[in-house]
Amino acid sequence: MELILIRHGLPLRIENEDGRPADPPLSGVGRQQAERVADWLESEQIDALYTSPLKRAFETAQPLARLKGLSLRVEAGVAEMDQHADTYIPLEQLKASDYDAWKEAVQGGLYAAIDLPAFQRTVIESIEGIIAAHPRQRVAVSCHGGVINTWAGHVMNVVGNPMFFDPTYTSINRFLAASSGERSVVTLNEHAHLRD
DSSP states (O other), X not given: OEXXXXXXXXXXXXXXXXXXXXXXXXXXXXXXXXXXXXXXXXXXXXXXXXXXXXXHHHHHHHHHHHHHXXXXXXXXXXXXXXXXXXXXXXXXXXXXXXXXXXXXXXXXXXXXXXXXXXXXXXXXXXXXXXXHHSTTOEEEEEEOHHXXXXXXXXXXXXXXXXXXXOOOTTOEEEEEEOTTSOEEEEEEEEOGGGOO
């Protein structure tokens, strides 16, 4: 089967002072990105469409679901590692406003308080479940950068940096999953649909 992992579009910045989890929706740019990735994938056969329960991923999947006439299946196991954090600041905004904080974040601060092995196990088990449910089909999953890094790192046996690449917003990341258990990367970080 073919697995397509799509990173969500650009979300809004959210900082909740009351401690509630930040679950930002897409920004205007993010909504445009979601429409563009949907248009790009319109001609491809997609048999099922899954999404993280977080707003930014769910809203990214909606245009594709409409174009393909598919219902969205929510999969909690592909939510981002920061789903309970009270702040969400897109990294490019953090870099522009506070370079030192951005540098700390990309050098491991993003997941310093996260049980990373547990997060990775959850992602891998969830994706393997999706694969098992759709033999010989093409399935798209709207998710997050940490999820894509976890699955790609698992498939490629990347050891060390759990965030070894930075998937572009609404990037398309393709994998093959054989019934015999082999997993392989087809492409990472496709984003030609964002070119003007």
